[in-house]
Amino acid sequence: MYAPATVVTPPLVNEVDIVIPTIRNLDFLEQWRPFFQPYHLIIVQDGDPSIKIRVPEGYDYELYNRNDINRILGPKASCISFKDGACRCFGFLVSKKKYIFTIDDDCFVAKDPSGKEINALAQHIHNLSTPATPFFFNTLYDPYREGADFVRGYPFSLREGVTTAISHGLWLNIPDYDAPTQLVKPRERNTRYVDAVMTIPKGTLFPMCAMNLAFDRELIGPAMYFGLMGHGHPISRYDDMWAGWCAKVTCDHLGLGVKTGLPYLSHSKASNPFVNLQKEFKGLFWQEDIIPFFQNVTLPKECTTAQKCYIELSKLVKEKLVSIDPYFEKLSDAMVTWIDAWNEFNQSADGATTVKVKPTKPK
Amino acid sequence: MYAPATVVTPPLVNEVDIVIPTIRNLDFLEQWRPFFQPYHLIIVQDGDPSIKIRVPEGYDYELYNRNDINRILGPKASCISFKDGACRCFGFLVSKKKYIFTIDDDCFVAKDPSGKEINALAQHIHNLSTPATPFFFNTLYDPYREGADFVRGYPFSLREGVTTAISHGLWLNIPDYDAPTQLVKPRERNTRYVDAVMTIPKGTLFPMCAMNLAFDRELIGPAMYFGLMGHGHPISRYDDMWAGWCAKVTCDHLGLGVKTGLPYLSHSKASNPFVNLQKEFKGLFWQEDIIPFFQNVTLPKECTTAQKCYIELSKLVKEKLVSIDPYFEKLSDAMVTWIDAWNEFNQSADGATTVKVKPTKPK
Numbered sequence: 001m002y003a004p005a006t007v008v009t010p011p012l013v014n015e016v017d018i019v020i021p022t023i024r025n026l027d028f029l030e031q032w033r034p035f036f037q038p039y040h041l042i043i044v045q046d047g048d049p050s051i052k053i054r055v056p057e058g059y060d061y062e063l064y065n066r067n068d069i070n071r072i073l074g075p076k077a078s079c080i081s082f083k084d085g086a087c088r089c090f091g092f093l094v095s096k097k098k099y100i101f102t103i104d105d106d107c108f109v110a111k112d113p114s115g116k117e118i119n120a121l122a123q124h125i126h127n128l129s130t131p132a133t134p135f136f137f138n139t140l141y142d143p144y145r146e147g148a149d150f151v152r153g154y155p156f157s158l159r160e161g162v163t164t165a166i167s168h169g170l171w172l173n174i175p176d177y178d179a180p181t182q183l184v185k186p187r188e189r190n191t192r193y194v195d196a197v198m199t200i201p202k203g204t205l206f207p208m209c210a211m212n213l214a215f216d217r218e219l220i221g222p223a224m225y226f227g228l229m230g231h232g233h234p235i236s237r238y239d240d241m242w243a244g245w246c247a248k249v250t251c252d253h254l255g256l257g258v259k260t261g262l263p264y265l266s267h268s269k270a271s272n273p274f275v276n277l278q279k280e281f282k283g284l285f286w287q288e289d290i291i292p293f294f295q296n297v298t299l300p301k302e303c304t305t306a307q308k309c310y311i312e313l314s315k316l317v318k319e320k321l322v323s324i325d326p327y328f329e330k331l332s333d334a335m336v337t338w339i340d341a342w343n344e345f346n347q348s349a350d351g352a353t354t355v356k357v358k359p360t361k362p363k
Numbered sequence: 364m365y366a367p368a369t370v371v372t373p374p375l376v377n378e379v380d381i382v383i384p385t386i387r388n389l390d391f392l393e394q395w396r397p398f399f400q401p402y403h404l405i406i407v408q409d410g411d412p413s414i415k416i417r418v419p420e421g422y423d424y425e426l427y428n429r430n431d432i433n434r435i436l437g438p439k440a441s442c443i444s445f446k447d448g449a450c451r452c453f454g455f456l457v458s459k460k461k462y463i464f465t466i467d468d469d470c471f472v473a474k475d476p477s478g479k480e481i482n483a484l485a486q487h488i489h490n491l492s493t494p495a496t497p498f499f500f501n502t503l504y505d506p507y508r509e510g511a512d513f514v515r516g517y518p519f520s521l522r523e524g525v526t527t528a529i530s531h532g533l534w535l536n537i538p539d540y541d542a543p544t545q546l547v548k549p550r551e552r553n554t555r556y557v558d559a560v561m562t563i564p565k566g567t568l569f570p571m572c573a574m575n576l577a578f579d580r581e582l583i584g585p586a587m588y589f590g591l592m593g594h595g596h597p598i599s600r601y602d603d604m605w606a607g608w609c610a611k612v613t614c615d616h617l618g619l620g621v622k623t624g625l626p627y628l629s630h631s632k633a634s635n636p637f638v639n640l641q642k643e644f645k646g647l648f649w650q651e652d653i654i655p656f657f658q659n660v661t662l663p664k665e666c667t668t669a670q671k672c673y674i675e676l677s678k679l680v681k682e683k684l685v686s687i688d689p690y691f692e693k694l695s696d697a698m699v700t701w702i703d704a705w706n707e708f709n710q711s712a713d714g715a716t717t718v719k720v721k722p723t724k725p726k
Contacts, residue, residue: 137569151605153570204564206500207516241516
């Protein structure tokens with residue numbers, strides 16, 4: 001067990017929800033207590049609703065299981081995956097906060113090279129609160145960081161930057177590899193602490209991992225749909241990738257920034273590569289067609305919000321990806337259902353009131 | 364003075380030339396001796412030919428001053444800048460090696476966080492000898508590095524990578540800032556060692572600095588022209604930027620990779636910001652139009668070599684940039700002259716013999 005830890009003064013405590021897909025690891029919230037306890041947690045239970053999730057004393061949280069999701073969303077619950085971490089996006093939908101930090105329960109506090117524990121959430125908030133630079137590469141990385149700036153030759157007209165919508169953090173110890181790479185390199189550990197945050201340039205896609213991810217829910221939340229994965233579907237382990245492709249092209253279209261790099265956390269456990277291979281094997285070859293699709297997507301200029309972009313993407317998915325597999329027809333429909341649900345639960349542009357939800361365990 | 368240092372076993376000693384634009388700093392070659400002495404140096408003297416450049420004993424070098432450049436190139440010497448570091452590109456032209464490493468004489472050996480001296484040249488050769496990944500971003504940076512790989516979601520069809528043509532290194536201590544930033548932040552020093560090499564994605568431009576730069580001369584040399592700068596021209600300090608814009612769009616068109624990050628060296632001296640402001644002030648506002656021009660350049664598919672790309676770029680410069688200033692008409696013509704000279708001094712595709720040059724000081 002851990003000694004009672006000092007809880008640090010946190011940034012934007014009333015504007016952030018931490019979304020966690022199930023907690024099986026009892027140490028998880030104890031270890032993160034100094035950093036997470038001041039925040040509100042949304043836990044989305046991915047499997048059997050009869051299994052009780054234990055949350056340590058002192059945490060403020062709401063917990064949703066499958067019964068809650070069905071009750072709250074009604075028929076629209078079909079868009080939320082079951083028995084799969086992809087269900088976490090339900091938490092994004094019911095949150096009322098500006099920012100989401102989502103993390104897996106096998107991820108623990110990492111230390112920087114000086115031995116200091118890394119406050120991952122604070123770094124994410126910093127990344128989201130400072131501009132991004134998607135239009136031109138700055139060779140000294142984040143120009144807004146203490147001790148850095150734009151280098152010679154960086155256009156002055158671009159130095160104001162753009163609003164950051166996504167902050168993608170990294171992992172020490174177990175790297176986020178696919179099953180084939182896990183099988184080939186079972187002993188590989190990431191020990192390299194790269195002290196950088198950078199903007200992923202406009203027009204470039206990246207593999208977005210949800211183990212250590214934060215985003216501005218108001219700006220990009222509608223594109224953070226984790227798809228139809230796991231139980232009843234031919235694919236898993238592509239929930240965050242799907243969200244990443246959709247969110248990146250949406251950010252590029254809307255002129256929003258996506259950062260990757262710091263903060264690190266420590267990923268403790270490699271999942272079983274054989275199970276993973278079974279889950280992801282369709283994705284491994286589908287992505288060879290899906291990625292060129294997203295690389296070539298252009299959205300019409302009428303798409304001025306993430307919702308509108310996402311509806312347009314759903315149409316393009318139906319038009320262009322169904323030839324890969326009939327699954328994409330269901331996915332396209334689910335994308336529309338997701339946006340319907342999003343609009344129902346979130347303040348719409350015309351100021352209509354939004355639905356209040358009641359979790360299993362009220363805070 | 365320095366104690367005699369052990370000279371390290373170098374990579375590809377017969378395939379690399381080190382090109383230096385003048386050496387005013389006597390310590391420079393002494394400090395780099397353990398790393399540079401096995402290589403051949405090409406020194407291009409930028410100013411008064413009567414000033415004698417002193418090169419320490421034990422170095423194998425050739426030295427060209429303005430008289431040599433005029434004698435060797437004849438009327439084509441007009442494309443090589445005078446009294447400006449931009450003259451260094453003459454060294455790229457007369458080299459017969461596969462790789463060029465170019466460095467300024469106010470750059471010294473840096474130390475990594477463990478205190479070990481960094482062999483910048485060895486790291487550049489490593490960067491150039493391993494593939495680049497311009498089509499998709501790898502969040503754990505260089506996937507070919509020991510202890511790293513492609514992360515989950517990286518398309519397998521792209522894991523072979525592409526040939527790397529350019530390796531752009533960075534600077535500890537004095538960062539490479541423009542004059543306004545120097546004036547605003549006179550005391551800023553770069554102390555952050557970011558332990559990463561990354562590919563700059565296709566379609567993204569970057570500010571290429573020639574203080575610490577290596578490239579594959581055979582693949583991209585013709586695009587590494589440093590323009591008309593300094594004496595007799597309205598602009599300076601944009602020689603490497605110009606080469607960087609041209610070389611990056613050429614690499615993108617030809618499917619070649621550009622890396623930035625490691626190695627670091629230590630940049631010892633900030634140049635005078637007032638002098639710099641005078642040199643670069645036209646560039647500061649011209650770049651606001653030049654960069655969008657390069658961002659929108661498309662080269663025809665018939666351009667299958669760097670030479671062909673560069674001739675096409677020269678036409679586009681004349682067509683699109685002369686409206687900024689008549690200077691760009693001269694620059695466009697000089698770009699053509701440069702390629703004429705390049706083809707004269709380098710093996711042409713049809714196997715014609717190339718011109719042998721005789722420096723002031725033969726090796």
